[in-house]
Amino acid sequence: MKKLRVRNKRIDDDLLMKKRREELDRWPTGKEVDFDEAVAYQKSLPDSKIWWKVMAKLREEGRMSVFPRAGTPILEDMIELCQSLRESGVVLIPVTTDSYTRAGQYEKVEDILKECYRTGKPLLNGYPIINYGVKKTRKLVESIDAAFSPRGAGGEIGIASGLTTFNAGIGFLGFGSYSKNMTIQQLVEHSQNGMRIVGWYADRGVILCTDLHGWLPSAPFPLSVNIVCQIIEAVTAAEQGQKALYPLVPCMGNMVQDLAWIRLTPRLIREYLDKFGYQDAMITGTCPAQTPLFPVAMDLGGAFAYLTYVSMVGALSKSNAVDLRSIDEGAGIPSKDTNTISYRAAKWIFDVVREQKIEIDVKDIDTEERVTEIEVRAILDRIIELGDGDIVDGTIKAVESGVLDSPWSPNVNVKDEVLGVRDARGACRYLEFGNLPIPEEIKEFHREKVAEREKLEGRKTDYHTAVKDLWSLSKGKIVGIPPYDK
Amino acid sequence: MKKLRVRNKRIDDDLLMKKRREELDRWPTGKEVDFDEAVAYQKSLPDSKIWWKVMAKLREEGRMSVFPRAGTPILEDMIELCQSLRESGVVLIPVTTDSYTRAGQYEKVEDILKECYRTGKPLLNGYPIINYGVKKTRKLVESIDAAFSPRGAGGEIGIASGLTTFNAGIGFLGFGSYSKNMTIQQLVEHSQNGMRIVGWYADRGVILCTDLHGWLPSAPFPLSVNIVCQIIEAVTAAEQGQKALYPLVPCMGNMVQDLAWIRLTPRLIREYLDKFGYQDAMITGTCPAQTPLFPVAMDLGGAFAYLTYVSMVGALSKSNAVDLRSIDEGAGIPSKDTNTISYRAAKWIFDVVREQKIEIDVKDIDTEERVTEIEVRAILDRIIELGDGDIVDGTIKAVESGVLDSPWSPNVNVKDEVLGVRDARGACRYLEFGNLPIPEEIKEFHREKVAEREKLEGRKTDYHTAVKDLWSLSKGKIVGIPPYDK
Amino acid sequence: MKKAATIITGTVGMDAHVIGTKIVSRTLKDAGFNVVALGMQVSPEEFISVAQETNADAILMTSLYGMAELDLKGFNEKRMEAGLGDMLLYIGGNLVIGRYDPKEVEPRFKKLGFDRVYPPETDIVTVIESDLKKDLKAKGKM
Amino acid sequence: MKKAATIITGTVGMDAHVIGTKIVSRTLKDAGFNVVALGMQVSPEEFISVAQETNADAILMTSLYGMAELDLKGFNEKRMEAGLGDMLLYIGGNLVIGRYDPKEVEPRFKKLGFDRVYPPETDIVTVIESDLKKDLKAKGKM
Numbered sequence A, B: 001m002k003k004l005r006v007r008n009k010r011i012d013d014d015l016l017m018k019k020r021r022e023e024l025d026r027w028p029t030g031k032e033v034d035f036d037e038a039v040a041y042q043k044s045l046p047d048s049k050i051w052w053k054v055m056a057k058l059r060e061e062g063r064m065s066v067f068p069r070a071g072t073p074i075l076e077d078m079i080e081l082c083q084s085l086r087e088s089g090v091v092l093i094p095v096t097t098d099s100y101t102r103a104g105q106y107e108k109v110e111d112i113l114k115e116c117y118r119t120g121k122p123l124l125n126g127y128p129i130i131n132y133g134v135k136k137t138r139k140l141v142e143s144i145d146a147a148f149s150p151r152g153a154g155g156e157i158g159i160a161s162g163l164t165t166f167n168a169g170i171g172f173l174g175f176g177s178y179s180k181n182m183t184i185q186q187l188v189e190h191s192q193n194g195m196r197i198v199g200w201y202a203d204r205g206v207i208l209c210t211d212l213h214g215w216l217p218s219a220p221f222p223l224s225v226n227i228v229c230q231i232i233e234a235v236t237a238a239e240q241g242q243k244a245l246y247p248l249v250p251c252m253g254n255m256v257q258d259l260a261w262i263r264l265t266p267r268l269i270r271e272y273l274d275k276f277g278y279q280d281a282m283i284t285g286t287c288p289a290q291t292p293l294f295p296v297a298m299d300l301g302g303a304f305a306y307l308t309y310v311s312m313v314g315a316l317s318k319s320n321a322v323d324l325r326s327i328d329e330g331a332g333i334p335s336k337d338t339n340t341i342s343y344r345a346a347k348w349i350f351d352v353v354r355e356q357k358i359e360i361d362v363k364d365i366d367t368e369e370r371v372t373e374i375e376v377r378a379i380l381d382r383i384i385e386l387g388d389g390d391i392v393d394g395t396i397k398a399v400e401s402g403v404l405d406s407p408w409s410p411n412v413n414v415k416d417e418v419l420g421v422r423d424a425r426g427a428c429r430y431l432e433f434g435n436l437p438i439p440e441e442i443k444e445f446h447r448e449k450v451a452e453r454e455k456l457e458g459r460k461t462d463y464h465t466a467v468k469d470l471w472s473l474s475k476g477k478i479v480g481i482p483p484y485d486k
Numbered sequence C, D: 001m002k003k004a005a006t007i008i009t010g011t012v013g014m015d016a017h018v019i020g021t022k023i024v025s026r027t028l029k030d031a032g033f034n035v036v037a038l039g040m041q042v043s044p045e046e047f048i049s050v051a052q053e054t055n056a057d058a059i060l061m062t063s064l065y066g067m068a069e070l071d072l073k074g075f076n077e078k079r080m081e082a083g084l085g086d087m088l089l090y091i092g093g094n095l096v097i098g099r100y101d102p103k104e105v106e107p108r109f110k111k112l113g114f115d116r117v118y119p120p121e122t123d124i125v126t127v128i129e130s131d132l133k134k135d136l137k138a139k140g141k142m
């Protein structure tokens, strides 16, 4: 076997500094960033604001925090929103940015922001961090005793403001879920040959944590592709100098699979980080993430149950954080109050269940873990083979050939030849394997499981089954008995 | 060992009929009851209204229902309330009666009922079944496709109206939780030498199911005394001719104990029913019951979490019913809407988790099950010894001597020399054993567990700890770290 | 120092919720009061006659089951007739049926003669420290 | 029988929520329509120019991310200028930010030129059967 490696064209230091400035110069607030001052400010932050330290402390003490989503355009409201989260026990706070900011349309944002203040209404679907700039965002950060993480945008304005996570490595989220025309080649160029900001800060003693998303499964779909991508994200991030990262493990609603994946994902990430020589990159914890479609707006009971179910999975798996939405997820951006009540519920579960130190052993976890592990290794082996030892080259070829593939992508450059459905117990199975290099015996396993459901429901599964399964958790009916359209 | 037996003074048939009439004659609606017509009406009911059949069907199909509490004085509102429960998936519907009806104050109820209709307000805390009588209550029963159970009162008006459960045997609930001056001697006379109505109906082919409550633990307290009393209730009920019964197992909030007790209780009831010769009495299922103090009125998040936690315990233990309160439990009698949202949440958990057929094995369940089993057997052995083979005689002597005892009883004839506290993981332990005949090695086990908590909190446990533990679930902090008063 | 004030406790009417009044009683005792704990299901008449017998300074009444107003019909008149107009009257618990706004319910119980009316889950220690002792002192009974 | 009506689908503005519009497109196709699926993040201008090119009979627009009104500023004027006044315009999704009452939001989108405005989680099959076919027939396009 070829020596494992990550294609590494480390950008020249002068060029790096120039590019960083260019990026910041796209909007006047960029001037507020002085790199050295930013380092000093980061170093002045108390431990309770430093993401990786907060995660580590939670883990040490056997505690948990919700990692929610929250962003609203009016600064004062944003502060109040985050304060209320903190009061519900949340110590990992997001700064979810609006979609225009994510698209770099700062001028448009500026106009709308004025309109927001004029009308008092939150017209943007997030906090426009770039337009606010460093001084104002520091006000937000300094108002609440918790760690902050930018979502979707922020760049060095976020870092200078005291947010303590930062993307690193090849991020599949943007490519797989947010882009229409980006090619995998472009993604790699963008994230690898681009700026190695995380490493620059690490060299100066500032560790900015990275959350790994992998390729988000947009529908009930086995997690192997997601985990493969998390591993790719991890090793490419580490290669850029990232020292702290953790996986967000999508929970698809089948408890056996969810628990198996929560166990498997960090284990494999650790293994590959080590294999590639990044023993010094630490995994700060594991964060199960509530993923599939939520119960509809009017079904508050279902929304609560779903939320506490995922909290429970987090507690039973002894995770230190859980990525949870609110009971208003199906309705729209949550209010302060719906956040509070949602995360109080989660905290109740965390405190009551997590602290009972329950040791559970769920039958079939081993099987699910083994099946997914074989799939992950098969896909990764193929990628490394395609890349002739280089995981980045391999990734490019893998996406182009469908060796890496995921359903429902908005991206026209994705093969989209795979499909998932639930089996008779609600576990996610492949219905169409596309070009994924899954070993034949494992394919057979999936087919058998799907056949069980077909027998139960008395009809074939197909594309329409896959569509219907989008709603299985949403409608509170994870399995096929009785056919939930009856 | 003496032959096991149940003191049996079967009432003379003529006397039985006379007493039944006397009871009904206490209020004019009693005249609506014609015994033979009641039998015929019961026999005409569809399976979906017959409690034991509904329970059996739920179990067969691997499904679950909430068994809620619901009673409101205006008939039309009561119908609407029960309909909304049915729409939330509830097929086991209670007819919770008001406290005046339970105390036989029908005249007073009549006046208040008029006031209710005049003002449109629910002034009574339940449905006054006696004052409504058969015709009106049949209207309720016939409006909803579900099985009905009287709570607290109803007598043969309930049976004639089509309610399909009925108390039988020595019921500790009334004695231990509702009475101030009743002696155990009186309880036995009342429930045993009194009417054997259940048997009379069973002889005519009408099986009215009994739910066993045991002696309700009013605070965090190990379940052994409760289970002993459930067994006594079961064998004395069976002796009266009861053919169908099931335990309501109080869930105290420690998952390991809750699961252990849910497994243990029906097993021991079955064993003793068989031992006493009642192989023909069937156990129709197991119903975990949400028991300790609820989160306060304003903490809706906590209330939801607690509710779904117990639903989850029910689902993981593959029960067919779960006795659940609503999110308004801490506030007051729930409204239609809070019931709906609460039980939709439960149904989500039931449907999603129960139907996944998760096989879990929780570490320490075996220990908890074994400890409680030894306690139950020790107490029961002592009772049978005290009764010289007769479980009823033994029960009387046991309560009088504190061999059967429970804390916080309103009844002045109860010893009340025992006390429970939670341990470092939230499990219920004895703090004071009183006169319970617990074997020394088991006492030592409890003491060790309590000591662990003392070490953790850095202070002795005492009466005040026991009081504080009333709120442990309510405040979402089941264990001692950090001391939740800090 | 004066002799300890005498306080009567208990749940009124058919209310069987005894835990709260047990805790109230014990806490009062621990605070040095002379407590007459009547337990649960105490009729208004019994409260009055015991108050006369014991020359009580206050009644701390409990009702959780939602029907306190019905139980207390005519209570105030009777206690006035019994010459107990100077005795402090507190009530706490879940005072009506269903979720309620304590602010709306308070005046109704004040009309029934109560000096203070407490919402569900009131902390009894605080009540003793900040209200009861003050009120008793104001009446010269402490 | 007439030739199948042409329907354009897609999410407007920067909205990346593509699953809904994918399902809408497939369901329309299955129902026999001629579908031009533009996928996600379609600018108002693109909708208009494609409608002109394809001589479309309707646009079924999707927006979930809450900023549809901002994206659609001036859209109605432009489509009128483009001579597309007769084309059916539907929109569905989470149309504003936060939990909302669809009844309050509907008139705002009607003003923006939409013939029909759907609340979150609308069943597309029902819409095709009960609204779209009727509206197209009324316009003589089916």
Ligand code: B12
Binding pocket: A069, A096, A097, A098, A099, A125, A126, A176, A177, A178, A216, A218, A292, A293, A294, A295, A328, A329, A330, A331, A332, A333, A334, A408, A409, A410, A470, D014, D015, D016, D017, D018, D019, D020, D021, D023, D024, D060, D061, D062, D063, D064, D065, D066, D067, D090, D091, D092, D093, D094, D095, D096, D097, D098, D099, D118, D119, D120, D121, D122, D123, D124, D127
């Ligand atoms: C999956 C998802 C994502 C995925 C999308 C993946 C992808 N590429 O499609 C990702 C992770 C990328 C994402 C990102 C974001 N999301 Co998002 N997302 C969701 C989620 C969970 C499900 C959406 C979905 O796929 N629904 C399933 C499809 C089938 O339903 P549908 O689109 O509604 O379509 C059906 C019907 O509405 C109807 N229909 C659709 N269009 C039309 C048109 C017509 C004319 C008719 C008649 C019918 C019709 O037919 C369809 C089939 O039945 C929802 C919350 C929820 N509902 O559970 C949030 C949600 C839509 N997202 C939201 C937000 C804010 C965002 C982000 C800004 C940030 C964030 N919080 O993550 C970014 C923005 C990205 C962007 N630029 O748009 C908000 C919108 C808030 C609001 N409007 O107030 C929601 C509601 C979550 C929330 N409560 O905060 N999201």
Ligand code: B12
Binding pocket: B069, B096, B097, B098, B099, B125, B126, B176, B177, B178, B216, B218, B292, B293, B294, B295, B328, B329, B330, B331, B332, B333, B334, B409, B410, B470, C014, C015, C016, C017, C018, C019, C020, C021, C023, C024, C060, C061, C062, C063, C064, C065, C066, C067, C090, C091, C092, C093, C094, C095, C096, C097, C098, C099, C118, C119, C120, C121, C122, C123, C124, C127
């Ligand atoms: C345990 C319980 C029972 C037990 C009681 C056991 C016993 N013998 O005590 C049993 C099972 C017997 C029972 C029966 C019933 N109950 Co019950 N029960 C409860 C429960 C779960 C807890 C009550 C409790 O013990 N609280 C703990 C104690 C420590 O708190 P507390 O009594 O409020 O007292 C504290 C403070 O309020 C304060 N305090 C108390 N008194 C006073 C007085 C003054 C002056 C002051 C200053 C302070 C003060 O100090 C105490 C210590 O902090 C509540 C719901 C809940 N809150 O979770 C329902 C509840 C009280 N019950 C209720 C009802 C309706 C009933 C029943 C009619 C039927 C039923 N649904 O089961 C019967 C009626 C029995 C009867 N005749 O009274 C309702 C009342 C509804 C309403 N008011 O609208 C409640 C709220 C449940 C509900 N939401 O439906 N119940």
